[in-house]
Amino acid sequence: MKIVIARSEEEFGKLAxxxxxxxxxxDPACTLGLATGxxxxxxxxxxxxxxxxxxxxxxKVKTFNLDEYVGLPKEHPESYISFMTRNLFSHVDIDMKNxxxxxxxxxxxxxxxxxxxxxxxxxxxxVQVLGIGGNGHIAFNEPNTPFDSKTHQVFLTQKTITDNxxxxxxxxxxxxxxxxxxxxxxxxxxxLLMLATGKNKADAVYNMIKGPxxxxxxxxxxxxxxxxxxxxxxxxxxxL
Ligand code: GLP
Numbered sequence: 001m002k003i004v005i006a007r008s009e010e011e012f013g014k015l016a017x018x019x020x021x022x023x024x025x026x027d028p029a030c031t032l033g034l035a036t037g038x039x040x041x042x043x044x045x046x047x048x049x050x051x052x053x054x055x056x057x058x059x060k061v062k063t064f065n066l067d068e069y070v071g072l073p074k075e076h077p078e079s080y081i082s083f084m085t086r087n088l089f090s091h092v093d094i095d096m097k098n099x100x101x102x103x104x105x106x107x108x109x110x111x112x113x114x115x116x117x118x119x120x121x122x123x124x125x126x127v128q129v130l131g132i133g134g135n136g137h138i139a140f141n142e143p144n145t146p147f148d149s150k151t152h153q154v155f156l157t158q159k160t161i162t163d164n165x166x167x168x169x170x171x172x173x174x175x176x177x178x179x180x181x182x183x184x185x186x187x188x189x190x191x192l193l194m195l196a197t198g199k200n201k202a203d204a205v206y207n208m209i210k211g212p213x214x215x216x217x218x219x220x221x222x223x224x225x226x227x228x229x230x231x232x233x234x235x236x237x238x239x240l
Contacts, residue, residue: 001209001222001223001228001229001230002228002229002230003209003230003232003237003240004229004230004231004232005231005232005233005234005237006231006232006233006234007234009042009197009233010042012042012195012197012231012233013042013043013045013046014046015231016040016042016043016046016129016193016195016231017043017046017047017050019127019191019193019229019231020032020043020047020127020129020193021050021056023126023127023191024056024058024061025056027126028057028059028060028061029060029061029062030061030062030126030127031061031062031063031064031123031124031125031126032061032062032063032064032125032126032127032129033063033064033065033066033125033127033128033129033186033189034063034064034065034066034084034088034129035065035066035128035129035130035131035139035195036065036066036067036080036083036084036131037131039131039195039196039197040129040131040195041087043129043195044087044088045087047088047092048088048091048092051091051092051093052091057093058092058093058094059093059094059095060095060098061094061098062098062099062100062123063094063098063099063100064100064101064119064120064123064125064181065080065081065084065099065100065101065102066128066130066138066139066140066180066181066186067080067102067139067140067178067179067180067181068080068081068101068102068103068104068178068179069104069175069177069178070104070105070109070153070175070177070178070179071104071105071175071177072104072105072175073105074105078167078168079104080101081101084099084101100116100119102116102151102179102180102181103179104175104178104179109153109179110153112179113150113151113152113153113179114151116151116179116181117150117151117182117185120150120151120181120185120188124190125188125189125190126189126190126191127189127190127191127192127193128186128189128191128192128193129193129195130186130192130193130194130195130219130222131194131195131196132194132196132201132204132205132208132219133159133160133163133204134159134163134200134201134203134204135157135159135160135204136204136207136208136216136217136218136219136220137157137160137218137219138183138186138218138219138221138222139180139181139186140154140156140160140178140179140180141154141180141182141183141186141218142154142156142157142160142218143157143215143216143217143218144215144216145182145183145215145218146183146184146215147183147184147187147215147221147224148182148183148184149182149183149184149185150182150184150185151179151180151181151182151185152179152180152182153177153178153179154177154178154179154180155176155177156174156175156176156177156178161174161176183218183221186221187221187224187225190227191227191228191229192222192225192227192228192229193229193231194208194219194222194228194229194230194231195230195231195232196230196231196232196233196236197232197233197235197236198233198235198236199235199236199238201235201236202235202236202237202238202239203239204217204219205230205232205236205237205239205240206239206240207219207220208220208222208223208230209223209230209240210240
């Protein structure tokens with residue numbers, strides 16, 4: 001596991017982008033695993049800037065997002081498809097046919113999970129971007145999710161609902177459920193790029209890196225992956 005500590009938000013974005021750039025430059029038809037949340041925004045800003053300044057093309061890139069809320073209309077500003085469109089997809093030349101996000105509006109949720117798992121089974125994700133929840137969750141895999149899990153529906157913990165309430169008008173508006181890629185599918189990516197910032201992540205980051213490998217901290221599964229890069233700011237790294 002390579003651990004890098006950035007000294008500013010700008011440096012954080014540049015360090016994260018350097019990992020993605022290497023892969024996109026090597027293989028313009030690569031497959032990127034993408035994440036939502038406030039943490040990867042500096043990375044997406046660097047991707048957009050590089051696309052505008054250097055013309056790096058995403059026309060052949062395929063993407064898989066980690067998760068999506070259940071029941072939130074696609075056009076709701078906090079749906080993960082809206083987030084991705086606003087922060088990345090609408091600013092680069094990606095072909096939306098190559099974009100994959102679980103459909104949280106599917107009428108048959110188990111069938112939708114099976115569809116997404118089947119797509120991931122065939123895919124070969126070159127790098128999966130990850131954030132971490134304050135309770136150590138990755139994507140929406142809450143504590144005690146089995147490490148071999150596949151795409152499934154989750155009912156969010158009260159901590160995650162409270163943490164994510166900042167994006168909504170009130171805590172009551174946060175969806176109670178989501179579809180998430182499973183930990184087993186995340187771990188299949190060739191490389192994992194874990195991003196974490198802020199002091200509210202310091203305990204989870206410590207448990208991910210220095211704690212025991214246990215389902216109590218889903219991110220501790222990363223200790224079992226052969227190619228992980230962790231990029232932190234100083235606050236998130238404070239307890240290491
Ligand atoms: C959310 C997402 C995760 C994300 C995490 C941290 O609930 N499902 O994929 O990594 O919480 O979000 P943030 O980066 O906003 O702190």
